[in-house]
Amino acid sequence: MKKIVFLMAGAIFSSAILTAQSFTALYSFDSVKTTSGLTDPTPVPTATGVTFGSFSATGTPANPNAAARFSFTGWALDPSTPFDDVYSSLTGAINTSEYYEVTVSPLPGFTMTLASITFKAQRSGTGIRTYSVCSSADAYASNLSASINPANTKLSVQTGNIFFWNIDTTTTGQTGSTITLSGTDFTNSTSSVTFRFYGWNAEATGGSFGIDNVSFNGSVTGTTSIKTASNLSSFLIYPNPTTDGLFTIENNSLSSHSIYTISNLVGKIIYSKEIESSNFINIDLSNEANGIYFLNIKNDSGSSTKKITINK
Numbered sequence: 093m094k095k096i097v098f099l100m101a102g103a104i105f106s107s108a109i110l111t112a113q114s115f116t117a118l119y120s121f122d123s124v125k126t127t128s129g130l131t132d133p134t135p136v137p138t139a140t141g142v143t144f145g146s147f148s149a150t151g152t153p154a155n156p157n158a159a160a161r162f163s164f165t166g167w168a169l170d171p172s173t174p175f176d177d178v179y180s181s182l183t184g185a186i187n188t189s190e191y192y193e194v195t196v197s198p199l200p201g202f203t204m205t206l207a208s209i210t211f212k213a214q215r216s217g218t219g220i221r222t223y224s225v226c227s228s229a230d231a232y233a234s235n236l237s238a239s240i241n242p243a244n245t246k247l248s249v250q251t252g253n254i255f256f257w258n259i260d261t262t263t264t265g266q267t268g269s270t271i272t273l274s275g276t277d278f279t280n281s282t283s284s285v286t287f288r289f290y291g292w293n294a295e296a297t298g299g300s301f302g303i304d305n306v307s308f309n310g311s312v313t314g315t316t317s318i319k320t321a322s323n324l325s326s327f328l329i330y331p332n333p334t335t336d337g338l339f340t341i342e343n344n345s346l347s348s349h350s351i352y353t354i355s356n357l358v359g360k361i362i363y364s365k366e367i368e369s370s371n372f373i374n375i376d377l378s379n380e381a382n383g384i385y386f387l388n389i390k391n392d393s394g395s396s397t398k399k400i401t402i403n404k
Contacts (some may be wrong), residue, residue: 119194119308167299191289208272214265
């Protein structure tokens with residue numbers, strides 16, 4: 093059985109983690125194929141103190157219509173005359189059951205501030221003409237603050253923070269779509285936030301709406317001083333990845349009780365147990381879905397978090 097060893101230098105983290113650290117997390121969709129399904133298979137971005145979920149599509153056909161970007165068809169139609177470059181001529185309505193979705197979560201012991209989202213948008217010749225971004229902070233009730241930055245004459249923002257594709261004949265990917273995040277919902281938050289990207293006013297059922305190079309920009313701050321514990325300086329997790337959801341933690345130097353917690357990509361804790369001194373801990377996650385999880389071990393000396401993978 094192959095064992096994977098994680099080695100850490102003792103006490104390399106100190107009160108410095110209490111200072112806000114900026115991050116930029118980029119979704120490139122490089123692993124998306126026309127057969128890859130409703131969830132982006134590309135490895136998610138990483139940042140200290142934050143977990144990023146995978147993008148998924150809801151209300152669309154089962155597979156992307158393009159590779160290396162998140163692009164699907166089947167969006168709400170514009171019943172008016174198609175190919176019109178005048179926003180006021182559009183009469184279609186958003187379908188709130190069709191969207192792309194992703195969740196960003198602070199890890200325990202951290203607060204998260206989200207400042208902005210930027211992304212590239214793309215449509216086919218009969219694709220969507222309008223799109224917007226909402227969040228779970230207000231139960232997706234309103235569009236988030238939208239702008240075009242840097243300026244792009246092919247895109248604009250209309251009343252209600254709605255992005256509009258100005259020129260129908262343009263089908264190449266366009267940069268500039270920017271969402272500005274502010275207020276208490278996105279500042280020093282300890283809660284997960286889910287974002288939804290909506291598209292509508294498509295000119296045909298087969299018309300597409302694609303996003304690419306989605307970047308989340310913000311900062312994270314530790315709420316307590318966290319140091320690497322000397323008795324966690326060397327531990328083994330095996331097998332990792334696990335093919336049956338069962339794995340073992342081995343640490344011959346654990347000398348006091350420790351708390352083991354495992355959370356998923358959206359920050360939900362799926363396992364938590366306090367264990368007295370033990371060299372071997374067996375954990376059963378056989379009922380959990382395939383994917384990436386985060387194991388945190390904490391005792392009186394400090395805390396350590398590592399990534400584990402289930403691939404059944």
